[in-house]
Amino acid sequence: xxxxxEGIENTLLQAIADGRKCLVPYITGGFEGxxxxxxxxxxxxxxxxxxxxxxxxxxxxxxxxxxxNDMVLSDGITPLQIINEIASLDVDIPLAVMTYxxxxxxxxxxxxxxxxxxxxxxxxxxxxxxxxxxSSWKSAANTKNREAILLAxxxxxxxxxxxxxxxxxxxxxxxxxxxxxxxxxxxxxSAKIIASRCKEMTEKPVLVGVGIGTPDQAVKVSKVSDGCIxxxxxxxxxxxxxxxxxxxxxxxxxxxxxxxx
Amino acid sequence: MAMTEPINNGRFGNFGGMFVPETLIxxxxxxxxxxxxxxxxxxxxxxxxxxxxxxxxxxxxxxxCERISDELGYKVLLKREDLNHTGSHKIxxxxxxxxxxxxxxxxxxxxxxxxxQHGVATATAAALFGMDCVVYMGEVDIERQKLNVFRMRLLxxxxxxxxxxxxTLKDAINEAMRDWVATVEESHYCLxxxxxxHPYPWMVREFHRxxxxxxxxxxxxxxxxxxxxVTACVxxxxxALGIFSGFVETDAELIGVxxxxxxxxxxxxxxxxxxxLSYLLQDEWGQVxxxxxxxxxxxxxxxxxxxxxxxxxxxxxxxxxxxxxxVEAFQLLSRTEGIIPxxxxxxxxxxxxxxxxxxxxxxxxxxxxxxxxxxxxxMMEVLG
Numbered sequence: 001x002x003x004x005x006e007g008i009e010n011t012l013l014q015a016i017a018d019g020r021k022c023l024v025p026y027i028t029g030g031f032e033g034x035x036x037x038x039x040x041x042x043x044x045x046x047x048x049x050x051x052x053x054x055x056x057x058x059x060x061x062x063x064x065x066x067x068x069n070d071m072v073l074s075d076g077i078t079p080l081q082i083i084n085e086i087a088s089l090d091v092d093i094p095l096a097v098m099t100y101x102x103x104x105x106x107x108x109x110x111x112x113x114x115x116x117x118x119x120x121x122x123x124x125x126x127x128x129x130x131x132x133x134x135s136s137w138k139s140a141a142n143t144k145n146r147e148a149i150l151l152a153x154x155x156x157x158x159x160x161x162x163x164x165x166x167x168x169x170x171x172x173x174x175x176x177x178x179x180x181x182x183x184x185x186x187x188x189x190s191a192k193i194i195a196s197r198c199k200e201m202t203e204k205p206v207l208v209g210v211g212i213g214t215p216d217q218a219v220k221v222s223k224v225s226d227g228c229i230x231x232x233x234x235x236x237x238x239x240x241x242x243x244x245x246x247x248x249x250x251x252x253x254x255x256x257x258x259x260x261x
Numbered sequence: 262m263a264m265t266e267p268i269n270n271g272r273f274g275n276f277g278g279m280f281v282p283e284t285l286i287x288x289x290x291x292x293x294x295x296x297x298x299x300x301x302x303x304x305x306x307x308x309x310x311x312x313x314x315x316x317x318x319x320x321x322x323x324x325x326c327e328r329i330s331d332e333l334g335y336k337v338l339l340k341r342e343d344l345n346h347t348g349s350h351k352i353x354x355x356x357x358x359x360x361x362x363x364x365x366x367x368x369x370x371x372x373x374x375x376x377x378q379h380g381v382a383t384a385t386a387a388a389l390f391g392m393d394c395v396v397y398m399g400e401v402d403i404e405r406q407k408l409n410v411f412r413m414r415l416l417x418x419x420x421x422x423x424x425x426x427x428x429t430l431k432d433a434i435n436e437a438m439r440d441w442v443a444t445v446e447e448s449h450y451c452l453x454x455x456x457x458x459h460p461y462p463w464m465v466r467e468f469h470r471x472x473x474x475x476x477x478x479x480x481x482x483x484x485x486x487x488x489x490x491v492t493a494c495v496x497x498x499x500x501a502l503g504i505f506s507g508f509v510e511t512d513a514e515l516i517g518v519x520x521x522x523x524x525x526x527x528x529x530x531x532x533x534x535x536x537x538l539s540y541l542l543q544d545e546w547g548q549v550x551x552x553x554x555x556x557x558x559x560x561x562x563x564x565x566x567x568x569x570x571x572x573x574x575x576x577x578x579x580x581x582x583x584x585x586x587x588v589e590a591f592q593l594l595s596r597t598e599g600i601i602p603x604x605x606x607x608x609x610x611x612x613x614x615x616x617x618x619x620x621x622x623x624x625x626x627x628x629x630x631x632x633x634x635x636x637x638x639x640m641m642e643v644l645g
Contacts, residue, residue, distance in 0.1 A: 056426065056548040057534055059438045060282050066425055078546050101280060102533045106547030128533075130283045132270060153284035155445060160286070175284060179443035 007122045008048050008094040008147050008170035012205040012226065015047050021258040022171075022207055022227030023218070025234050025251050026050040026098065028065065029082040030072035033243045035089055040248030041234075042091040045255035050125065050229060051086060053079045053099035060127035062182030064232040068239055079103050080115070087119035096123030096149060096170065101137075109140035116146050123147040123170040131164050138167065149173050152198055154190040165202035172198045174225065176211040182232045183213025187220050195225035215257030222258060230254060264466065264506045264567070271459020271537070274573060276566035279458040280533050281438075288445045293460040295365050300467060305360070312356050313471065316389070317346045319353075321472075323479040323626075328597040333617050336624040338488065339600070340476045340504060342631065349603065349631030350472060350500045351382035355451060357468035359386035362449035369393040369448040373423075373437040375402055375430035375496070376558030376605065377409025378631055379453030384418035386451075394418040397436040399429035402557045409635050427551035429560045430496075434535050454497025455565035458536030462565050466502040473507020476626065489623035492516040493630065494608040495579065496523070496559035498568045500630035505577060513626075515577035517568060518609040520587070523552030525564040526572045526579035532563075539566040555584040555643075556604035558631075586611035588643060591633065603631035604639075 003011045012022045025041045027034050029051045038049050054069040054077075061069065079099065086095060097116065104112045104126065116124060124146060129137060131150055141148040147170035152161055154175065165172055176191035177184070191208050198206040208221045209229030218228045230251075237246040271277040271293075279289055299305040313319040321344050326337045342350035362370060370387045372394070374380030380396040387394030396413055400422045403410050413420050423432040434457075441450040455462045455469075480488055491508045493501035495517035505515050519526060525540040532541035534549050542550040542562035552562045571577035582590075587604060590611035595601045602610065606629045613625060633640070 057431065057435050059435050059535075060442070062439075070425070073548065080546070102541075102543070102547040102549070104547075105531075105533055105538075106543065106545070127282050128280055130279065130281060130286050132286065133278055133280050151283045153282065153286075155284050155287045157287055164283070175282075178284060178445060180439045 002092050004092055004094050004120055006094065008096060009204065011094050012047055012171055016205060016226050021222040022047040022205060023251070023254055023258060024048045024050055024207060024227065024229045026052060026229060026231035027247065028052045028054065028068040028072060028235050028238065029097070030054060030075065030077035031068050031238050033238065035085060036244035037238060037247040038089060039091055040244040041251045042093050044248045044251035046093060046251055047227070048094045048096060050096045050098050053082050053097050053103060055100040055103055058100060060180055062180040062232060064235050064239065065181050068235045079107065083115050083119045083121065086121060094122045095120065096125055097121055098125040101126050101129040104137065109137055110143065113140045113144035113146050117144040123149050125149045125173060127151060131160070131167060151175055152194060154178055154194050161197060162201055165198060165204065168204065171205035171207045172202060173229070174198050174206055174208045176208045176221065179210065181210050184211045187211070187217040191221045192224045195221060199224065215254050218254050219257050219261045264509050267459065267463050271463065273567040273570035276537065276539050276569040277459060277462060278538050279536065280538065281458045281536050282442060284442050285445060289458050289460065295361060296460050296464045299361055299364065309357055309360055312360070313353065317352045317356060318344065319471065320475045321345055323476060323483060325483060326598050329594060332597055333614060335620045335622060338483070338624065338626045339629045340472060340626060341629055342472060342500065343600070343602065343629050347382045347385050348634065349378040349382070350469060350503060351379045351453060352385070353471055353503070354453065354465050354468040354499060355382040355386045358449065358451045359390050359392065362451070363390050363392070365449065367447060367449040369444065370451045371437050371440050371444070371448050372396045372451045372453060373430065373433035374398050374453065375433070375560055376556065377402070377406040377413065377635060378558060380418070380420070381409050381412050381416070383451045384413040384416035387418060388416045395440065396420050397423050397433040397440070399423045399427070399433050401428045402430065405639055406557055406635060408638065429551070430557065431549065431562055438535070454499040455502050455567060456497040456535060456537060456563060462537060462567055465499050466506065466567060469499050469503025470506045472500065472503035472628065473505065476504055477507035480626065484624060487511040487513050488626040490514045490516060490620065490625045492518060492609045492613065492625060493628040494559060494605045495519050495564060495568060496561045496605065498565040500628050502565065502567060504628040509576065515571070516612065517577055517579045518612045519579055519581045520554035520556065520559045520608060521581045521583045522554045523559055523561060524581040525562060526568065527581050534563055537566045539569040540564050555587055556608065558603070558605040559608065580612050582608050582611040582615065586615060590614050591640065601633035602629055603633050604636045606630045
């Protein structure tokens with residue numbers, strides 16, 4: 001089985017067993033050049049890639065990802081188009097999509113899971129679908145052997161965190177700060193705290209996302225976590241017109257920093 | 262059927278729920294618990310009742326309207342929420358939430374606003390309780406509701422423009438939720454309608470139940486009977502649920518009136534946005550569509566989940582009117598009764614005016630949820 005077929009959890013666990021930190025870049029689906037950007041990020045050493053499917057009302061996203069979102073939506077690009085394009089993409093690392101629950105709900109839960117499966121997309125992240133509302137989606141995803149990745153927040157209670165860690169698949173998406181996506185000047189104290197709380201709960205990979213914008217921040221947080229997700233910093237490269245090349249270059253810098261530490 | 266406490270994580274039948282990022286789950290659960298305790302506490306109830314009476318001016322009267330009754334050919338009663346402090350029903354909910362937030366140790370209120378009525382009410386409560394206040398308002402709405410923007414600033418609130426998407430109410434809610442995600446420890450999100458994640462649809466309805474309770478007993482005094490029809494405008498739907506709650510167990514027909522450009526029930530597609538599952542204007546991919554209405558307060562693509570439930574079970578019926586009918590109703594009430602309505606309740610009046618034949622011989626109670634001063638500038642342009 002190729003890593004893409006192997007899925008996210010197995011692939012990340014293997015990397016961790018090999019003594020490496022996991023790097024998951026986020027790229028806005030449907031954005032001009034995004035397929036090439038995914039390939040570039042994969043070649044630059046990403047362990048998995050998270051691809052955003054733009055939604056009209058992204059309440060967890062900050063200005064950078066919103067801006068990329070709006071451009072894709074105004075081009076009239078549909079979720080199905082993005083999924084189909086990813087299907088034909090030749091990369092050999094596991095992929096996840098990130099979108100909001102209404103996109104999945106409108107699609108039909110089982111149909112969505114089924115389309116992901118056919119497209120070779122292993123994981124899915126839905127930031128507005130908390131664990132207490134996730135049971136229908138989780139069972140639809142499980143039926144098609146998709147990995148429903150759950151988020152854990154700094155405010156999450158200990159008892160609830162245990163359930164999230166038990167029920168997530170792929171990895172635990174530990175939200176690094178109180179707030180929405182976007183690069184910050186400093187790494188939030190809360191990032192290491194939530195990472196360590198999750199690590200005490202589970203053997204599954206724990207990755208921190210939201211507020212990780214520089215290789216230095218990635219290194220710092222990954223001393224506690226198994227790695228991180230980098231979103232806005234990468235999407236900013238696309239917004240600046242840097243294209244796949246700039247994305248690949250930035251991912252390499254993160255990779256290098258994580259590997260050298 | 263009764264309008265009771267929702268079960269199973271805030272479900273009204275098939276609708277409702279708590280669809281928010283994990284970050285907000287503890288806040289929603291804490292709020293649910295705090296509200297439940299407060300609502301069962303005589304002390305809290307008394308404190309709120311005193312505020313509603315001595316500060317907001319409740320009870321609001323019911324006016325029997327002879328001249329418009331003659332004009333329409335049936336008996337018209339108005340529940341005068343326009344006479345409340347700050348000019349609309351919104352104050353009922355805001356005083357309740359601010360009191361609750363204060364008891365929970367929150368120091369900052371965050372709110373969204375469309376027409377500005379909820380923003381003004383929130384800014385008012387924040388001033389009264391000495392709390393910080395940030396109100397998000399779509400850039401488009403800031404332009405068409407300048408007077409309310411000025412009032413909010415005068416009251417000490419910071420008004421922040423929502424610049425994303427359609428730059429109206431739905432985007433102001435997105436911004437308010439983003440703010441809340443980042444400031445949840447010190448902030449209370451003072452949501453302005455019967456929407457959002459549990460416990461908001463339930464809590465906001467309970468804070469507006471006072472409208473229905475008063476109206477029910479006033480109708481008994483005036484009519485010695487229940488009205489045949491109870492009607493209200495519906496954006497998110499808080500004033501409608503307030504008045505419906507007093508009559509849901511009677512035989513009165515309950516009619517919610519939506520703007521034609523934002524008729525979530527009429528198009529009837531369930532979806533999840535802003536924390537709950539309800540009817541939603543959306544395209545085939547689940548992207549939320551922009552509502553269009555002359556009234557900023559009803560410019561919302563969704564509807565509170567309990568309305569979806571009332572529609573699905575048939576206990577309430579939802580009708581729609583267009584902007585032209587609304588403008589006519591706005592003038593009709595001004596001319597016949599000396600009451601300038603807000604554009605929002607003018608929607609329900611527009612339906613009443615259109616359905617003269619159907620309503621002939623009946624008694625109709627309209628929740629006049631707000632006054633029209635805020636719409637004067639806009640209407641000057643429309644009417645020339």
